[in-house]
Amino acid sequence: MERSTCIVVASNDRTASLWDIGTARVVATLKHDLEINSANFDASGVAVVTTSQDQLAKVWDVASGEVLASVAHSNSVYAAAFDPSGELIVTASDDKTASVWEAATGSKVCTARHEHAVYSASFDVSGARFVTASRDSSASVWDALTGAKLVTMKHRDRCMNSAFDATGKRVVTASFDKSATVWDAVSGTKIFTAKHSNLVFSAAFNVLGTHIVTGGDDFAAKVWDIASGKEVSTLRHKDRVYKAAFDPTGSRVITASADSSAGVWDASTGTQLLTLKHCRGVLDAAFDASATLVATASEEGTAAVWRVESGERLLSCRHEATVNSVAFS
Structure with a gap:
């Protein structure tokens, strides 16, 4: 299937649907046993990763709709993302962990541990590190092969999402402490804080x-x-x-x-x-x-x-x- 002709839709009805935009048809229905929290493509558009309250994340082949790998947490999985190569996924779970897995086999590479639920996890541009955001009021950068914690960035309330910029040099975080903060991804130094008058749900860089x-x-x-x-x-x-x-x-x-x-x-x-x-x-x-x-x-x-x-x-x-x-x- 050609790039950017497809979308994936994740629903509480326990399915994610793959749609061809050009034909307006469902090309595959991806099933879990409980509500599906998220679904994302890899960079090439040939695979999808879904996360569910059934404690699983699944990697799917877009062309066939078949499961390539299924990985398990001990509580709901909120989010997942591929690395730039498409060879690894990182998952974020209510079980207080984020884990890196081989996308093709489901073999676990490493696990990162927070003190509370992990809401988001994503890789940097090199795939060598990933960043997590947690209900424990922190975001952390981790080594994607060893799971070693490289830096921790602290808010005053739960951290809802985090992401690297396109260079991997900076991280942005969004928090219920009514702020979003830009950090140096290596030192953890605070570069800039943006303030709202209430909870912040989302923060993202431009290209x-x-x-x-x-x-x-x-x-x-x-x-x-x-x-x-x-x-x-x-x-x-x-x-x-x-x-x-x-x-x-x-x-x-x-x-x-x-x-x-x-x-x-x-x-x-x-x-x-x-x-x-x-x-x-x-x-x-x-x-x-x-x-x-x-x-x-x-x-x-x-x-x-x-x-x-x-x-x-x-x-x-x-x-x-x-x-x-x-x-x-």
């Missing part, structure tokens, strides 16, 4: 690593210039913002909100370019690699694909329960 966008419980997403520490723009919703992310060019932002909408915005001016409406809260949203399409995931049990230029809805992907995540190949 150049010069700006971050944050989403919070104060009904806003905010774009920040890291070097100056200044707020560039505020993107306002009518309810909490669960997710905010830049497009691949860094010029636009997508937001997902509990106000039953997703927004596409000009990152520098804060002008809203599109309002994409659902019937219930939008939990996730993402741009495709070309920045011409966006996908949204809603509590109403629907994911949708939209054309950025016109706001036209190209595809509606229906599930029998809340859709938690959506991702492009």
Whole structure:
């Protein structure tokens, strides 16, 4: 299947569905025994990893829909990501651990331990390190082969997500302490802190690593210039913002909100370019690699694909329960 022609949709109905955008057809249905929390492609788009409350993460072949590997935690698995090569996955679990596994075999490479649930885990650009975010109010960087802890970054309340920039030199974290922070990934030194007036759910870099966008419980997403520490723009919703992310060019932002909408915005001016409406809260949203399409995931049990230029809805992907995540190949 060609790159960027497919999306994967993860739902509480215990399935993740693979859709061909061009034909608007389901090409595979991926099943777990309990609710599916997330689903993501590898960099080449040939494999998907799903995570579930059934305590498993599964790696799937996109072309056949067959399971390639299944790995087990001792509690719900919240998130998983491939390394850049597609050879490894890292999983984040409510069992207080994140683990690295061989994607082809499910063999465990290493385990990292927190003091409470781990909400997110992802690799750096080299695949040599991964970063975790935990309910124990910390984020940590780990060696992906040995599981050795390299650095710890501390917040004052639970840390909801963390990610490296494109160079691997910096990490951004989002926390319930009403802040998002940019850190030096090697020393753990705090570089910049962005403040909201309520909980922060989401934080992400632009492709150049010069700006971050944050989403919070104060009904806003905010774009920040890291070097100056200044707020560039505020993107306002009518309810909490669960997710905010830049497009691949860094010029636009997508937001997902509990106000039953997703927004596409000009990152520098804060002008809203599109309002994409659902019937219930939008939990996730993402741009495709070309920045011409966006996908949204809603509590109403629907994911949708939209054309950025016109706001036209190209595809509606229906599930029998809340859709938690959506991702492009």
